Amino acid sequence: MTRPAPSLAPQSVAAEERAAVTAALLEATAQLVGQADALATIQSxxxxxxAATPHIRLAWAWFGHPDTREIRPLVAAGPAKAYADALVIERHLLTSMDPAVRALRSQETDASAVARLSLYGPWRAASKTYGFEVAAAFPIHIPNARKRGLLVFYADNADYFERVGEKPFAAFARLAEATLAQAELRAQLHRKATHDALTGLHNRGWLTEELDRTHANAERYGQRYALMMFDLDGFKAINDRNGHAAGDRALATAARLAKEETRRGDVIGRWGGDEFVAILPESDTAAAVAVAERIRARLAAVDMKTADAPIALHAGFGVAAYPVAATTIDDLLRAADAALYVAKRGGGNRVAAAPPLPQT
Known part of the structure; x- marks a missing residue:
């Protein structure tokens, strides 16, 4: 059972409360500059x-789809954190008047008394156990149009948000929006730096770094892995006859099919032009050849429609396995490239594997 909350009646007390909350806001703003993790920032x-006021018993935040059937706080703080940790607000008739539900629906701030005589049992229990008298929910507008957010505060005085005002708490919601927007921008910049814009696959720079990591782990722990290289047969002719738009479609199609035929732990990317490279952890030559054959067959089954005539997609593949075909990254790349050359010289639309190193 909680102790009765101290009164906020004097205006001076309300002013002190506003000052304390504003100071916390300024501190959170300063943290935003150096914090990379959006959830950690909002938790702070x-x-x-x-920490600024004993009258706020709980603060929590949620982000998710606007049509979600239930709301579960993602971060929370306060003496009543245990309540938030177990909280699941299911959207139905009895919870339709919950401030969080109403704020999510209307996208406007909603402050409501927490009724001890509510028909909804969990509200009655929380009010009695934690001393909740009022809850204020602030919508958070997220850059991703398919998501919404909420920042919710519970106070122990029924007129708390009237006396102190909603503006300092609304400012926290705006700061949360800035945090999420910054995180979204950071993610976009990272994606642009590590992914190929046309195919959506990883780019050569990222693949090179991942290959370094994979090789280092293989050397350290005695693991195996394989490289697969492939490029489209007659790609220049596709561009020349059908235009670069058709060539782009061919590359995007090849990337999609190759991604579908590799495992979750495999890494595939665009090496340059119409050439692709895949890193296949814990794979030997036979396993890499099997992956390449699946991709080759999927490509050969494509009948890409264009304004002029259908385009058949074929590709040559070269695979090389560590440590069977090579023991260094450079040698493994050369071995896979040489195997690819063998496949192309043989007419394309085939898979070739690098031979094992000579026995010493």
Whole structure:
């Protein structure tokens, strides 16, 4: 059972409360500059508010689809954190008047008394156990149009948000929006730096770094892995006859099919032009050849429609396995490239494997 909350009646007390919350806001703003993790930043915001005033019993945040059937806090802070950790707000008739549900639906701030005589049992229990008298929910507008967010505060005085005002808490919601926007921008920049814009696959720079990591682990732990290289047969002719738009479609199609035929732990990317490279952890030559054959067959089954005539997609593949075909990254790349050359010289639309190193 909680103790009765101290009164907020004097205006001076309300002013002190506003100052404390504003100071927490300024501190959270300063943290935003150096924090890379959006959830960690918003967690710090919640902790800052409840540390600034004993009247805020709980602060929590949620992000998800606007049509979600239930709301579960993702971060929370305060003396009543245990309540948030177990909280699941299912959207139905009895919870339709919950401030979080109403704020999510209307996209406007909603402050409501927490009724001890509510028909909804969990609200009655929380009000009695944690001393909740009022809850204020602030919508968070997220850059991703398919998501929404909420920042919710619970206070122990029924007129808390009237006396102190909603503006400092609304500012926290705006700060949360800035945090999420910054995180979204950072993710976009990272994707542009590591992915190929046309195919959506990893680019050569990222593949090179991943190959370094894979090789180092293989050397350290005695693991095996394989490289697969392939490029489209007659790609220049596709561009010349059908235009670069058709060539781009061919590359995007090849990337999609190759991605579908590799495992979750495999890494595939665009090496340059119409050439692709895949890193296949824990794979030997036979396993790499099997992957290449699946991709080759999928490509050969494609009948890409264009304004002029259908385009058949074929590709040559070269595979090389560590440590069977080579023991260094450069030698393994050369071995896979040489195997690819053998496949292309043989007419394309085939898979060739690098031979094992000579026995010493």
């Amino acid at each position: 915001m919640c902790e800052g508010v409840v």
